[in-house]
Amino acid sequence: MAAADTPQPQPVLAPVRANDRLFSLDVVRGLAVLGILAVNAMSFAWPHVVSSNPPLQPGFDAGAAQGWQIMHVFFQDKMRTLFSMLFGASIFLIGGERSDKARGRLLRSRLFWLAIFGLIHGLAFWYGDILLLYAWTGVFVMLVRSWSARRLLIVGVAVNVICSALYVGLISMLAVAPPEALAGAMKSMGWIDDPAKLQEMIAPFRGDALSVTLHLMQQWLGVAPFLLVIFLPATAALMMIGMGLFKAGFLAGRSPAWIYALSVALGAGALWLIWRESAAVIAADFPFLETGRKTANTFLAPLVSLAYASALILLARFGLKLILYPLASAGRMAFTNYLTQTLIMTTIFYGGRGLGWYGQIGWPEMWMVIGAVWAAQLIWSPLWLSVFRMGPLEWGWRCLTYRRMVPIRRAAA
Secondary structure, eight states: OOOOGSSSOOOOOOOOOGGGGGGHHHHHHHHHHHHHHHHHHHHHSSSSSHSSSSSTTOOOHHHHHHHHHHHHHHTTTTHHHHHHHHHHHHHHHOOOSSTTTHHHHHHHHHHHHHHHHHHHHHHHHOTOOHHHHHHHHHHGGGGTTSHHHHHHHHHHHHHHHHHHHHHHHHHHHHGOOOHHHHHHHHHHTOOOHHHHHHHHHHHGGOHHHHHHHHHHHHHHHHHHHHHHHHSHHHHHOOOOOOHHHHHTTTTTTOHHHHHHHHHHHHHHHHHHHHHHHHHHHHTTTTOOOHHHHOHHHHHHHHHHHHHHHHHHHHHHHHHHHHHHHHHHHHHHHHHHHHHHHHHHHHHHSSSTTTSOTOOOOOOHHHHHHHHHHHHHHHHHHHHTTBBBBHHHHHHEEEEEEEESOOBBBGGOO
């Protein structure tokens, strides 16, 4: 047999080494995983109707309104956008081009096990799980991973704008809807203004561990189909944008500094408009249509997300990596930190699992809880990574994905 005909050994696929990781992706992911807690916190501590109608919360005063405004302006939709964009970039990083069959199989395995983690998380711990949605959406987005950056960005931005316009348009149409149609829409969107009904919704989360878990399962089974269908197009659009931005060099930290500076400026303008919108909603005492529509935030949140990413990339580029290292470490352990947030918050708030504070604290106190969790994760992430290559749940996910034990201790790497 000729030498040219000798079969060549196939490279063994393995997780990316610590030295080969992109700092820009890790530090942005760190911001996203910490910031998502600020958005989810009230959904751990109160029924979701409080998120739709904040004044329904007992004792909701000016301080609580300000706490809500900080969350809404700086975090709501921005962290989900960042997470989705980064996940889109990871689909290409793991799966490569569609012609690479080995990496394609690896990507499908990764998405399958993410879906399993999402099922467990949603059924047993928290109905607001997003992992299953990401795994499901990834099945579709992986089909376009060989598109050019330009095509990904054009299609992703177009779909995102269409989804935003449909949402805002449908809410706006309710202003001229018949009373019965408006009432039905308010109910379907989780809007109530009856304190007695709120207390009925709180009671199941103050039971024993088994009853609380069974109630969570029931809630997740009601929410999951809606998420997997309604949120699919918008999530896929953001993933395509993230993949396109990575291919273009933006998320990899390779774009010119002026592009990042322009992004920061645009994001600052968007934040100002979102702040004004939220202030008007507070001044009007959270009317249903204005609270649900949030036009500026719906359309401009991606600009704020990109501004956050740009600011972090610029800080890293100009020599502040050491200061950002704890945040980047939190990003390297994003999977562990995301699920650990659930464990901490459900232990604090759910009955039968810990303190049982469900339905008891408002925004000023909640920001103290959020800050404590942030501090803990910014401390334990670099400490853990000083000994290990990756977070414990990242390690488990990779072992399942690669179908073998991968090294976790730094000494064994």
